Amino acid sequence: MNTRRFDALIIGGGGAGLRAALQLARSDYTVAVVSKVFPTRSHTVSAQGGITAALANVDDDRWEWHMYDTVKGGDWLGDQDAIEFMCREAASAVYELEHMGLPFSRLDNGKIYQRPFGGQSKHFGGDQATRTCAAADRTGHALLHTLYQQNIQHRTQFFDEYFALDLLRDADGYCLGVSAFSIETGEPLLIEARATLLATGGAGRVFGNSSNAMINTGDGLGMVLRAGLPLQDMEFWQFHPTGIAGVGCLITEGVRGEGGYLLNKHGERFMERYAPHARDLAGRDVVARAIAIEIAEGRGCGPRADCVDLKLDHLGEQAIVEKLPGIRELSIRFAGVDPIKAPIPVAPTAHYMMGGIPTNLHGQVVAPARFGPEEPVPGLYAVGECACVSVHGANRLGGNSLLDLVVFGRAAGRHMLEYLRDNPYPRPLPGDAADASRARLARWEQPGNERITAITDDLRRTMQTRCGVFRTDTVLREGFTQLNELEARLAHAGLQDTSRVFNTARIEALELENLIGVARATLVSAISRTESRGAHTREDFPQRDDEHWLKHTLYSREGDQVDAKPVRLKPLTVESIRPKERVY
């Protein structure tokens, strides 16, 4: 197989990968980015509302308040050292993006525009804060393009439209790079590097109704599982309250931040009943559950009573055109509704994976090993939605994901530089390092009667109906049985497309293998956690149970095993925020 060698290697061309790549590209080390799509097609581009940092441009603010909100928003499952780190670094990370040229919207005094978002408060749970920095409602697009532009300026080596297959490791557990192939030519390739960063994004396409791009198939998670490493907190999936009904496309929380609100079929502002104080700007899990209950109890809107109305016409045409032009466009196209005139029909949609590849706050992948439960895997890093550091805990706050990307992308890039200095010599690649990848490619040349698209559709239906907003042991176990059947069918699947050139059927087959790994981790972890916390709602265990469950789950593929590790309640420098009841 052809081999290319770099000092550092990034898998994934979204915000996290490009921020880390930039750190490395500015140094003397060589860095390559492998992405299965041209980098600006990555899912970061779809982020709308903004990036959260306590700049205090509009109103009083402090990073400590941001930290409190993030801990509370995550229902105390987030690690407080990582959360402190992220909230402290937030302002500098945002200013840095501005210096790079990100076209933020502006206030009259010329500073970066900020808007209120859900779960934000002043004075540790007091009045609504105004903390989310925005470029209209296209913040992700602006951020991703800015980072890509910086990377071309610094001459990062891009492998666009290459699909990464597996991690290459030696007997001592060092990560030595990845196996990949060119989607355009089908040619396999080994890319060796002393440090490898996974920034492969989420896996929201495991659900039938999802806000996620079609490329969000958990490829990095599949690679980690196949390498025998665990995944953390995989039962926690955020359902965003406001996806366009029936389509799933996202309508940003910024709509409610700018003053929009939700109505049921009686025209009632029902969030007043569920969150008397924060109302429509409560945590996303709280709002999503409220909508699901309204619909289930027959108070939904629309001909099938399967959605609620998001009203924003009272904001006025000018505010909508200036602040929310992108969602107006989406609403007109996908819901046939101009929000200047009428409310948008919305329903919860699978949106974000709080769990992922366990890392420390330098982005190093950690796993239980000889010396403890959190030993770094040498040479392997993970950042962004694919990683679980864990700052989002059991429920992510809006505006914190773009922040996660740039803060931890930068931190991981910095740590990789140190690692490269400390490990100046490449380790030899074992002769059999790519055997598993070769076998995987060869497997998809075998004929079979089962079709990939049919299995994928069934997988999404299973996860949607058996692992959605509300869960019980019985329903989750039904899902697990169905998943086993799907895996059995996958063994008999084959491709009709035998071409090597731009064979997207083969890509979809490889993605399905990754999705099934994600689904398994999710179902097994969800069955094991017998409490309700954040986005994980068990109807059979409706209370949060700090005595038994104030801990992270760690899922390993070997024997579908679930282990636990403690939540870090101790921040870096400030006082711990002790668990208490979470009300909005």
Place this chain on the structure above:
Amino acid sequence: MKFCLYRYRPESGEKPFMQEVELDIDPAGKMLLDALIAIKAQDETLSLRRSCREGVCGSDAVNVNGKNRLACITPLSELTEPIEVRPLPGLPVIRDLVVDMEPFYRQYRSVKPWLVNDDPEPEVERLQSPQDRALLDGAYECILCACCTTACPSFWWNPEKFVGPAGLLQAYRFIADSRDEATPARLDNLEDPYRLYRCRGIMNCVDACPKGLNPTAAIGRIKALLVKRRV
């Protein structure tokens, strides 16, 4: 519904051909991308790019009934049958609806699309008035789908020399940015009979842009700046 799809498999040794496909689909509320995915479910050998399915990633630009559009935001109900879907014109076809975008990206990179400001960095944000920021509206939203550039005959004839509407819009995005200090160098980089002046103002790009942007207007402003610095 009736479709007519451009098919090309380089390994087959056969010439490209148009394939007629019948699909049982209710067009109400559906987009062209939904139909292409449904066709691919029947015949997985159809190759196309797609990702966000909501018109922001720019992957699935194709030529539909003679016009460049994003499949994911093109309602089926607006299209007359048989719906003819071809790859974007003016770029080499890799396979089926997938084109080699490199000539397009090369022109994008050629305008040095990044902010240049050599002043010491303040510890907070650089200030920009809302009025100055408003100059970027209509310039920064480009998604690099290539609908405009591949609708431009000047680019068809001179893909190596003419920057094309997307690249020129991108150049203007930085010229218009009050924080950028490289306007003279950016204008030098464009002052060329081919790079900029192959634009004849026929406005195919404006007609094609799925985001409603106006590259021709941006090109006009660049030309005006060049005239201004001459006199």
